[in-house]
Amino acid sequence: MTNMRYLPHTPEDIAAMLKAVRIESLEGLFAHIPDDCRRQEALNIPEHLTEWELNDHMDTLAGSMAVSPEYKIFMGAGSYEHYVPATVSFLLGRSEFVTAYTPYQPEVSQGTLQAIYEYQTLTSRLLGMEVANASQYDGASSLAEAMLMAIRVSRKKAVAVSRAVHPYYRRVLETYFEPTDLEIRELPYLKDGTTDLNPLKNMDDLGGVAVQSPNFFGCMENVEDIRQTIDKTKALLVVCFSEPLAYGLYKNPGQCGADIACGEGQSLGIPRTFGGPALGMFASKMKYVRNMPGRLVGETVDLDGKRGHVLTLSTREQHIRREKATSNICTNHSLCALAAVMYMATLGGTGFKELAQLNYDKSEYLKNALTRAGLKLPFSQATFNEFVVEFPAGFKKTYQRLMKKKMIAGLPLDAFYPELKNHYLLCVTETFTKADIDMLVQEIKR
């Protein structure tokens, strides 16, 4: 191996270290590992590239993708195209924040701790909940953790999940539950695009009920009805989301009686980078805080009575409680959480509401234009910034033609819901102009 500049140890360093531990060669360090556990052949990786060759390679890869703004992508389905204000990119780029990591030492981490505390505060307000954690990985793992929390609180063995929850979130939940004796029951969806609550009336043994609102079809769920339906049982109401901007316009989970609110925060100042990194938002009622997963920053005072922030209730966490911890994930997505708090603070309450209204109005504009063009919107329930359209059979050809014109006409739903053939999930956010939307409708009509 040549001496590469990214490896910190020179051959002389290595020789000195080997001598100190009285081993002849590097290979000797691995002598205790059984042969059949060792890789015999060399790693199959390409030759190294120069920096300019590498840039060229990345440009070629990027050029093979359909990305905004070159493409007009009328697709959300869990990841949304929103404008990221310059304040967010600028603040997030500051080295004090970029290197944000587990702030175990309050004496050297007040900046990060305060930022996370503010993220928790704004998250609680946005979701209408009493306490929020410092974040989870993404919407899917947040939902899975929420259902495990509901099981811990209720001491029951089964949960019910709406089929209108994001299919990927449900898959992650299944993975979490697979090795356990816990049961997941699926709630079907109704003709109007909302969850069928009737099966709940015969289930008094549930530990949790989860719906997504707006759901995967973009429809607002009747969360308050679910609250009423399960109120006499031990089940916790878990309200999940993939588009938190909706709560600038619609009632938030807390106002609808949620015990736990969880979901994806990518919409809040985080670009759509091929599905990640994401932000798992997680909040609950205060009375359940000791059963909440994840990390929590609290406010306190120091010896002089000055305000300060520290990690709190750490006894729930893995490094203290071991296998009895509330979660085996003992970290958070700090940088993404910081982006979200900067985004929310930049918009403020009024800006957040205005942006939500803009998303709704533009989306309704496309809805109306498509209806006038004779297309069918199968679900009658109110939506936020995405909705389902039923196109005539053979729309796939039009879809391909549109793609050549750099427009993506939504997400085909039949891969996730085989019964929804020719159904597409379309999304419109503030980043689309009237001209963009008119162009899409015009091309669909042709």
Add this chain to the structure above:
Amino acid sequence: MKELNELNFPDDVRYAESHEWARSEGDRVKVGISDYAQDQLGDIVFVELPEVGDTLGKGEEFGTVESVKAVSELYMPVAGEVVAINSSLEDAPEKVNNTPYGAGWMIEIKAENLSELDDLMDNDAYLGTLKG
């Protein structure tokens, strides 16, 4: 933490290896944690107790006790039905530190079989295990 000879091990209760004490009071058994346990845990900030009416087996977990540095599970010293809980610990968990055998009691059990108390240790035997 205190030396063993500074700790209090009364002889009117029986002790479990997991550091709970049990005191026979008529057909009921009162349960808490020993002076040694509270001293090891340090300042107790939260006690999670079962619901009245829960029936649990000997050795089953009936709750948790949380201090500033650790969380520990609480185990039933004898099998039976939980007939009372010390709900005052919700607001004053420090009672467990201050008077572990008195106001810091945790639950009252209607024992299935009072003779299970005989399987627990007396204060001398318990002190012996602590001295190792």
